[in-house]
Amino acid sequence: MSPLTVCQRHPRYAVLLAALLFATVFLLSPDDAIARHFSHRTSSAIFDPRDTTARVARAEIAYERTLERRQDMIKKFGPSPSQVVMFPPDHEPWPAYTVWDFFPPTFNCPHEVDRIGALGDGGKWVCGLSRLESKPDCVVYSFGLDWETSFEAELLARTRHCEVWGYDYVAPGFGGALPRTLRPRTHFARLGLGAQDSHAPADEPKMWTLRSLMAANGHAHIDVLHVDIEGWEFEVAKAMVRDFVGAGGEGTGALPFGQLLIEMHVWHQRFHEFLQFWEMLERVGLRPFMSEVNLVYANYNRQSGVELADYSFLNTRGHNVFIADGPAPHLPLLDDASADAGEPDLRTIRHAIAPAAVEP
Structure with missing residues (x-):
């Protein structure tokens, strides 16, 4: 009886024979493609889930697939970035996408993810708030308060030592959502975040650049940076990259914060311009782990589209409490360039509020 006949009558023999043949090939050819494939699978599977650095590295490998899929999507609907429409019109053909579909928040936060603050407009997604609960030198900057400070209030309530530096050139302060018991850990000044010092x-x-403001405050690092500045975020982010990393993000430096919570306003933006901006953020190590389209704005402006979206980014470059275990290395304070230029020292005005703008 032939081996083929035996396998047909007894399928289990066929499985056993196939396993023996595969094992023979694998053992006799350790350097072939099969062996390399298994070696890769084994090495990628060996990682310590308790090691924050290892979890971040694993998330980076997964994020690379998002970059490949983005390019595929551009080719499908472009085929070049300049031919992609931000929000396609509602007529044939109907490509099922918006600009936000090209930039999903697929980076895996290595800790818990919490939505801090009120439901609806005002709340923000944060990665690893537990890493800040007892951090003694926790620093938070918040630009664009506009009286909605439930995020800042909850963050302060859930941490022991965090202090919030809040700035807005329209709103007079933190507003009523912030209990008076938490106000000793807040600082406010009427000014705006800009791309140039003015x-x-x-x-x-x-207007202050982030670099000048940090120097005036005596800060070398910010744990969480919140920015909601009504469309100026593009120029401001480019200025941050220029000041701390290098023009276009080509340098080797790192942005001075652990997380960036930012609302994107893509009014009058074209896709290829927004793509260049986003890729600059990726070059300097920012990875999106959560996003929310501002549906309140979309409801009130139904003819305009979903042009506002909140994104939360983790900074994977440098050293911060969210991407590495253990104490951070000592960081030198930024040079106070504004003092050299004869500008007012913010340390003397950041707690001051005009009499007509006293907080409730």
């Missing part, structure tokens, strides 16, 4: 006595409103 805060001489005659300038109004007064």
Whole structure:
């Protein structure tokens, strides 16, 4: 009886024979493609889930698949970025996408993810708030308060030592959502975040770059940076990259914060411009782990589309409490360039509020 006949009558023999043949090939050819495949699978599977650095590295490998799929999607609907429409019109053909579909928040936060603050407009997604609960030197910057400070209030309530530096050149302070018991850990000044310094006595409103503001406050690092500045975020983010990393993000430095919570306003943006901006953020190590389209705005502006979206980014470059275990290395304070230029020292004004703008 032939081996083929035996296998047909007894399927189990066929499985056993196939296993023996595969094992023979694998053992006799350790350097072939099969062996390399199994070696790769084994090495990628060996990682310590308790090691934050290892979890971040694993998330980075997964995020690379998002980059490949984005390019495939551009080719499908472009085929070049300049031919992709931000929000396709509602007529044939009907490509099922918006600009936000090209930039999903697929980076896996290595810790828990919490939505901090009120439901609806105002709340923000944060990665690993537990890493800040007892951090003694926790620093939070928040630009664009507009009286909605439930995020800042809950963050302060759930941490022991965090302090919030809040800035807005329209709102007079943190507003009523912040209990008075938490206000000793807050600091406020009426100014805006800008791409260039413009805060001489005659300038109004007064605009500060992040670098100058940190220098005036004596800070070398920010744990969480919240930015909601109504469309100016593109120029401001480019200025941050220029000041801390290098023009276009080509340098080797790192942005001075652990997380960036930012609302994107893509009014009048074209897809290829937004793509270049986003790829700059990726070059400097920012990875999106959560997003929310602002549906309140979309409801009130139904003819405009879903042009506003909140994104939460983890900074995977440098050293911060969210991507590495153990104490951070000592960071030198930023040079106070504004003092050299004869500008006012923010440390003397950041707690001051005009009499007509006293907080409730």
